[in-house]
Each structure stands twice: as C-alpha cells, then as structure tokens.
Amino acid sequence: MSNIKVRFAPSPTGFMHIGNTRTALFNWLLAKKLGGKFMLRIDDTDTLRSKAEYEAAIRDALHWLGLEWSEEARQSARAARYQEVTERLKQAGRVYACYETPEELEFMRKRLLNKGLPPIYDRSALKLTPEQIARYEAEGRRPHYRFKLVDGDIVWHDMVRGECRYSEKNLSDPVIIREDGSFLYHLPSVIDDVDFGITHIVRGEDHVTNTAAQIQMFEAIGGKVPTFAHLPLLTGKEGKLSKRLGSLGVKELRAEGVEAMAICSFLAKLGTSESIEPFYSLEELAATLDFSKMGRSQPKFDEAELKHFNTRMLHTMPYEAVKDRYSVSAEFWNAVRGNLEVADDVKLWDSICRQTLIPQIEDKSLCDAAADLLPPEPWNDNTFNEWMSAVKTQSGKKGKELFHPLRKALTAMDNGPELKILLPLIGRDKAYKRLKGETA
C-alpha cells in the first residue's frame, strides 16, 4: 500500500450535485489509480449553515455512486487541535488580531474598488497601538484573526494547470477565525491535510488563489505541501455550475433513472481529450485517469447529454451490472436492453410479458387472423417467422402495416423489443387472448 491519500471534503451546507460529485470522483479515481486511500472529511466549520440532513444525503450519494471511503474526520470535532496550532502561529507572528467590523471591511473594499484598486486588506490592524487595542476591547469589540502572508512568489506545479505562480502582493491575508472565535475553512483544512497525511488535493479551479495562501500555511506549520490538481469548473446553459451554484442534484438524477456509472463515466471524461464512453466499473475508469488529458477551458455540462449517454450506456449494459436490481433473467435483459431509456423500463417489459394488459386493437381482422394462425406450442426459433409468413399471406399486409397492429395488440405499446423475442416470453395463451382483444 502506498502512502498516497486523498480526501473529499464537502461542507454539509447543501446536497450532492454534479460539481461536488465530479470533485469526489476525481479524488476517488486518483486514490484508486495510485493505490492510495480515499478519505471523507466533513468540513462543518460553518455551524450555522451545516445541517445533519445534508451530511446524510452526501453520504447516501457517495455510497450510491460507489465512492467508498476508508477513513473519515469531522472538523467540528477538532477545534482544540486547530486552537493549538493557531497559538503557535500567533507566537510566530503569522496570525494577528483585527478589530474592523464586517461593515467597515465592506466599506473599505468598496472604496478601493471605486478607486480602481484591488480590494486587498491593508493590514492596518498590524499598526494598532496597545492603547487603540485596549479601547476596542473596552468598547466590547472582539477580534477576528488573519493569517499573515509573507513576501514573495508562491509557486506550485499543478497536475492540470502546470506551473502556477502568485505574488503575495495580490492576495489578502485570509481571515481564519471569526469574531465569535470559530474557525473558517482555510487553516483547519491545511491542518487536517497535514495531520491526516493528505498527499494529493483535487478540487475546482475556484480554489487556485486559496491554494496560494494555503501553501504558505502548510509551510508555516511545517507540513508537507501536497500535490494539487485544479479542475476547470463546469459551466451550464443557465450559468455556472460551480460547487455552490450547481443545482443539479445527484438524488434527482438518480430518481430520473440515471445510472451511477453513467454519471461517473460522463464526468470523468467530460472536458478531456478522450471520448465519453461507458465504463461499467470505477476501477476500470480509474485505470484511464490522466490529468494531462484534461483541457484547460471550462466544459459545458448538459443534463440532456448525460441522459442521452445514460440511455446509450444501457443498450450495452451487461446483465452483471443490473442483476441484483431486477428479477429478470440474463436472456430477458439482453433482449430488451436495446429498447430501454432508463433501466427501470425493464420492469415495464417484464410486466408486459408476465402480467395482464388490455390490448389495443387497431386492425381487428388482422389480429383475429393472426390469433387463428398462431401455431400450437412448443415453439422453436422458426415459429415466429413461419407464423408471420402465414399472417402475411392471408392478410396481404407487410412491414409497418403488419407489425404495428400486432405489436399494439400484444404489448399495448408503440415500440419495443423485437416481437420475435417478445412472443415466446408472452406465451401462446396470453398472445392468443390479446390478439382476440381480451385482457390477458
């Protein structure tokens, strides 16, 4: 076992959606490909917005997708550890107290922006005299804390973006502790990554500037900087599909009949130079993972395209992949899968063959004739063809005129698997009655 470890770190402030899923998937695939571990970390530092129901839904979605984890952690349980590290950083002068109110900060940002300047925090808290601080404290102001970035360029080699370089001058010192004493995302994330031995971080490119700041945090606490991969964000027709704005839920897709492996296959290849093809296992998919094949521009995610792909995938879906979900035989599955739009449609065909239905008689004389010509059982491979030539000869009908009314009578459907395949599954008794217009 290698020492490779990756993590998926959702904040339980919303449901799993396509953007989240993509991030989780790539992390999982990377762990699998490198023979490493995949960890789930619940980033619930935002206690106001975090909800147990979201967390449960995220876990459900991960299980359903097959993205199993071998280890987990919860940030809300690690406050003492964060506090300890923060104390050290305060001693080292890397964390400092600030007394501006959110309103003041907002005002400063607007003023800078209006002057055409970047809205970067000016570090005025660093210039506060002990008297000023005492006055703020006396006023009842509680400090929030920032991490002090040090001068110089921050450089890393990104698995998808290549060399990335940021100057500290263009970055604000990130706030790491709120006025109420609770931690914000940045530092706990880094502490966890160090403590849990995370070697690779795959996330959306909305995090690139965070990465610049966080690299200094890794260095400040003496941790090893992981390898990063920042994926281009997905976009959609109605706007962005980033992890916050993305609204297409995994649960909804599932309810609409989209297969877990269709989602995974689709997301793993979208935006890469490889074509989107069905993969029937995550292991198989992991073997093909290659960040160098990831494009740098933002791919468009189209739900309709995913559903179309899902349907296409079903047409070649091996019986093994569904046998636990449906009580149908391999023969039956292979016979009908080419006509499925969603996998659940197999139940419809199963019931058409085994349950009773009200036939739809479009051409009574044709159906009557067909019923009378129906050969006695046992049937063999030629039975259907022999029967059809007999019906054709007697009725003088062929092609659609012949098949469509028979299909409607036998299945009450406009289209579906070949009648030749369906007929033996329906059986002579039902077939005869249905052709005669009887419910059977």
Place this chain on the structure above:
RNA sequence: GGUCCCAUCGUCUAAAGGUUAGGACACCACCCUUUCACGGUGGUAAUAUGGGUUCGAAUCCCGUUGGGAUCACCA
C-alpha cells in the same frame, strides 16, 4: 478595477510552425431488421478578431473582443 485562466465543428476535444484541420457525441442520409428501437456505413459542420514574426501560423508575439475564477468574519 488588480491578479490568474481560457478561446478549433452544435458539444468535448486532437493537430507540441508545413495535415485534404483528425476523432468522439449530437444531427442528417442510406443499409440491416418483412415495424419502432438496437446495430452498420457514409455525410454536413470549426481555427473569435486585428496586427506582427516566418518561405510557411490553429500553433509563436502584441493588441482587441468575448468568457470564467478570485479579491467573504462561505467552503
């Protein structure tokens, strides 16, 4: 506004200075199946824009336009 990223068929992309600009999905046509679907074959379709550099530019450089990210007491 600063910083960073991006721009090739409808979509995802290939072509690390010389290609009839390739593939996949979608779409269309034809074939197969005595229906639909499945399947097979083929086809339509692209280098945002203006300047350079070069014998030669999708490719290198600069500008323009357009898109995106970020600059939160969200993650």
